Structures are given as C-alpha cells and as structure tokens.
Amino acid sequence: MRTFINVEDIGNLQAALQEAREVKANRFAWQHLGRNRTLLMIFFNNSLRTRLSTQKAAMNLGMNVIVLDVNQGAWKLETERGVIMDGDKSEHLLEAIPVMGAYCDLIGIRSFAGLTDREYDYAETVVQQFIRYSGRPVMAMETATVHPLQAFADLITIEEYKTVERPKVVLTWAPHCRALPQAVPNSFAQWMRAADVDFVVTHPEGYELDARFVGNARVEYDQHKAFEGADFIYAKNWSCPGVTRPEDYGKILCDDRSWTVDAAHMSWTREARFMHCLPVRRGLIVTDDVIESAQSIVIPEAANREISATVVLKRMLEALN
Ligand code: CP
Numbered sequence: 001m002r003t004f005i006n007v008e009d010i011g012n013l014q015a016a017l018q019e020a021r022e023v024k025a026n027r028f029a030w031q032h033l034g035r036n037r038t039l040l041m042i043f044f045n046n047s048l049r050t051r052l053s054t055q056k057a058a059m060n061l062g063m064n065v066i067v068l069d070v071n072q073g074a075w076k077l078e079t080e081r082g083v084i085m086d087g088d089k090s091e092h093l094l095e096a097i098p099v100m101g102a103y104c105d106l107i108g109i110r111s112f113a114g115l116t117d118r119e120y121d122y123a124e125t126v127v128q129q130f131i132r133y134s135g136r137p138v139m140a141m142e143t144a145t146v147h148p149l150q151a152f153a154d155l156i157t158i159e160e161y162k163t164v165e166r167p168k169v170v171l172t173w174a175p176h177c178r179a180l181p182q183a184v185p186n187s188f189a190q191w192m193r194a195a196d197v198d199f200v201v202t203h204p205e206g207y208e209l210d211a212r213f214v215g216n217a218r219v220e221y222d223q224h225k226a227f228e229g230a231d232f233i234y235a236k237n238w239s240c241p242g243v244t245r246p247e248d249y250g251k252i253l254c255d256d257r258s259w260t261v262d263a264a265h266m267s268w269t270r271e272a273r274f275m276h277c278l279p280v281r282r283g284l285i286v287t288d289d290v291i292e293s294a295q296s297i298v299i300p301e302a303a304n305r306e307i308s309a310t311v312v313l314k315r316m317l318e319a320l321n
Helices: 013-025 049-060 093-102 118-122 125-133 148-161 183-194 223-227 263-267 298-320
Strands: 038-043 064-069 106-110 138-140 168-173 198-202 232-236 273-275
Touching: 013 148, 013 298, 038 049, 049 064, 049 148, 049 298, 093 125, 106 125, 106 298, 125 138, 138 148, 138 298, 148 183, 148 232, 148 273, 148 298, 168 183, 168 223, 183 198, 183 232, 198 223, 223 263, 273 298
Parallel strands: 038 064, 038 106, 106 138, 168 198, 168 232, 232 273
Antiparallel strands: none
C-alpha cells in the first residue's frame, strides 16, 4: 500500500477486519517488519489520539518514529505556489517535503481544511504535494477531507459490538461552537457505505456531505426518524460542506441544540451504542449522562485507533520489504 487516504486503499474490507482481529490478538508479532524503518509523523494541527495511537502502532511494528509539529519549532511553511515569500514563512513546502522524505521510510500527515477555499481543501492540495514530492508512501492522519484511520477504527469497533448481522448505523450532525471540518463524517460515510451496514445520515438542511463520500446513502432530515431502530449512533459536528451553496462553505448554519444527543434521543433507538471520534464537547454534541452511560463505546473506539494504525502501517511496511 503506497497511500492510505480512501477506503479503496485498504482493499477488501473483510480481509482488513480479519487482519485487525489478528493484530489485536498479537500486536507485537510483526516487529521484524519495522526494523531500521522510520515513520515521520507531521502535524500541522493538534492531536491527542492520532499522535499517540499511531506512534504506538509504529512501536508495535518495531519502527523508529520522528514527530514534527510544524507550528512549534519548525520553520513556518509556505504552502501556496507563486507567492513572494516576504512574510513570516521562511521555507516553502516544496523544498521541505523532499527534505523530510530523505529522513524516513513512511510519512503520516495531519493537515486540516482551512474552510475558506472549498476547491483548495477538496483537492487535498497539501497531501497531494507530499505524495508527489516526498518519494515516500503517505498515510492520512486526518487531512482536509478525510480521516481514514478513524473510520477504520470505527468499523472495527462496530464489528466488535454489533449484535445483529447488519446493524443500523446512524451518523448524526450535532451542534458545536466552532466551525469544524468535514473529514470525519466524510470518511465515516465512505467506509460505512463500503461496509455491510444499514447506513443513514441525519443533519439539518444545508449540511449535505459531498457526493464523493456520501454517495447514495439515505439522508433523513428528521433526526427522530433517523434514530428509530438504530444500533449505533455516531455523533459529529461538521461545518457547511458547501454542496448546495458553495458560498456557505465552512460556515456554521445552525445552532439548534435540539440536535444534541441526550437520553431522550437514545431512547428512540434499539438500545444503540453511542460513538464519537473524540475530542467531544459535552453539552453541545452529547450530554454527560449519554457519554458516561453503558451504551457509550467512545473509549474502546479510541483504543481501536492503535489497531487500525497498526494494520495500515503493517501493510505499508510489507509493500516496502
Ligand atoms: N479522533 C482523533 O483524531 O483525535 P485527535 O484529534 O486527538 O487525534
């Protein structure tokens, strides 16, 4: 595997899930693969889970790890071409990328959407430059439009907790005080469509996800109807994807607190499990009682980030060896 960005990159999902089970049962069995190999993790944005779980995954596989926080201690990087660099940015990404590639075997990148230029964000300009100029396999650690390590961990978790063969999985928008990217819901939608689940998306009008991710999934604007019979509730905020009105891209269109997932919402479901990628703002996305309830599986979900990252890095190392 040379890149890990979209669900297609992982190939057969059942095979990937089986591999995840094997990795979880014996996560140090492939230490030889990473010997004398280095993962460079590049963070343009903050992280807790991705940073720790991916580093742990690399250590499971016997790799060395270098972590670069671009905004803390590195030269400020210019990402646009054709600009006169007379501001505070000392280095261009187009020199920095091949230099970074020279020090490692695999690259992981976290680079969020700017949420001002839809075309720039949805072209995945930063990640594409890494793919083109680093000479190394590149793994998304949440980019402008996708978060596949999270979606893979989410799917592993659903497989572990499902009580029916084909569970109903509901992705619900929930309110937030800041404009957030669409990467998590995009990838979740993409992976759920590829999985054997009954997938429903619910959100206020104006929050339609991009068709390349949501495809022909059922969209239900009535949150109550969407929750009925659900086995899994996956809550997440996202800002306007600008599908119907490009001028609204990245904006907060709605602050309707009736979308916050509380106990009444959960009572509409079939004793659904509650999921969220974390970090989560309590009182906005979900109430304390729901996230602390026995139905909440946010902690095992986060723990499975180590498993998804181990499978992905393992496959990337196997392609190198
Ligand atoms: N879910 C997730 O990616 O968490 P972090 O932003 O803390 O890495």
